[in-house]
Amino acid sequence: MVLLDIGFGNRVNAARIVSVLSPDSLPIRRLIQDAKTAGRVIDCSCGKKTLSVIVTDSEHIILSSEHPDVLCGRL
Numbered sequence: 453m454v455l456l457d458i459g460f461g462n463r464v465n466a467a468r469i470v471s472v473l474s475p476d477s478l479p480i481r482r483l484i485q486d487a488k489t490a491g492r493v494i495d496c497s498c499g500k501k502t503l504s505v506i507v508t509d510s511e512h513i514i515l516s517s518e519h520p521d522v523l524c525g526r527l
Contacts (some may be wrong), residue, residue: 453465454466454467456523456526456527457526458496458504458506458514459497459516459517459518459521460496460498460508460517461500462496464506464508464514466527468508468509469506469509469512469527470507470508470509471496471506471507472504472505472506472520472523472527473504473506473507474503474504474505474520475502475505475515480505483505484515487511487513491515492511492512492513493512494512494513494514494515495514495515496516496517497515497517499519500515502515502517502518504516504517504520506523
């Protein structure tokens with residue numbers, strides 16, 4: 453199992469990641485809001501600004517304060 457460091461000592465199983473997105477567009481913000489109402493959001497930004505949104509194969513949404521390019525480089 454390969455773990456991806458998403459910042460602040462938090463790690464995600466890299467095999468479960470479907471996509472790494474930027475939260476700037478309206479459809480991504482709607483995706484986050486829908487996941488919050490369903491209880492599927494994991495906020496790993498530790499109070500910082502959310503810079504990337506990680507979508508997993510279990511339809512969980514993980515919020516990170518690392519830039520998407522940095523996370524993709526680590527993959």
